[in-house]
Amino acid sequence: MTSNPVLPAEGMEGLAATITEGYQTLRQITCLEDVYEIMDFLMDEVKAKYTNIRCKIDCAMCCKGLHPPYITAAEWELILYYINEFPQIIQDEIIRRARFYVAQHRDALILQQKMMNGEIPAEEIRETYQVLAQSLKNATCPFLVMDKCGIYPVRPAKCRGMGNTLVQINDQVKVHTCAWEISNFEDYMHKQGSRALTMPVWNIFEQVVDIINPPDSLKAVIPIWLITHIEGNQLAENLNPKPEVTI
Numbered sequence: 001m002t003s004n005p006v007l008p009a010e011g012m013e014g015l016a017a018t019i020t021e022g023y024q025t026l027r028q029i030t031c032l033e034d035v036y037e038i039m040d041f042l043m044d045e046v047k048a049k050y051t052n053i054r055c056k057i058d059c060a061m062c063c064k065g066l067h068p069p070y071i072t073a074a075e076w077e078l079i080l081y082y083i084n085e086f087p088q089i090i091q092d093e094i095i096r097r098a099r100f101y102v103a104q105h106r107d108a109l110i111l112q113q114k115m116m117n118g119e120i121p122a123e124e125i126r127e128t129y130q131v132l133a134q135s136l137k138n139a140t141c142p143f144l145v146m147d148k149c150g151i152y153p154v155r156p157a158k159c160r161g162m163g164n165t166l167v168q169i170n171d172q173v174k175v176h177t178c179a180w181e182i183s184n185f186e187d188y189m190h191k192q193g194s195r196a197l198t199m200p201v202w203n204i205f206e207q208v209v210d211i212i213n214p215p216d217s218l219k220a221v222i223p224i225w226l227i228t229h230i231e232g233n234q235l236a237e238n239l240n241p242k243p244e245v246t247i
Ligand code: SF4
Pocket: 062, 063, 064, 067, 068, 069, 141, 142, 143, 144, 145, 148, 149, 150, 151, 152, 155, 156, 159
């Protein structure tokens, strides 16, 4: 999708007002659960208006390949507490999956973390994405079970926003979704006769989530958080917001 100004699409003024109100509420928020609540509300509003969005039907495209997201320490902390309540047999399976993922995709994980840390020169980013997409094409998020999210109530912000938000990258605005859905939106906009879409912008949520995290804490993909929170053969009980990443 090419550059696309974020303007209210015709007939979507009510949704635009709801999104603006959501942004204003976000300004006063200091805890992640409240961010998630607002996100879920806004995503439901978007899905109700854009009935072309197919990812409301069971779909795990954004849990596979390169898609599982970079997440913050606060997001991981919620997940960690949640999975620590699982029966031991499920925790053992999570640990097995984390170790398998790291063994299978060690080089790609190291490269992803270098990208996250800003260690890849700008001119190499596109090529690095292509390398990662190829290396991770058969990967799935360790929390995906039979094409469903095993940690759905505490899934990270990025997972909540996928498919129902726009994302601004430099001067370009795109639908924040998988390649399959982007072509679906191209058809939608073609029929609509305009490229205007009324959706929340992911970057706003990302900024809010970053603000409520401890300064200098790690941002990493889920398998890195998992592998750095295994102690012996058990999940750690408490968050280490800046673990050393040695995989
Ligand atoms: S956390 Fe859940 S929704 Fe997010 S990528 Fe993993 S399985 Fe998918």
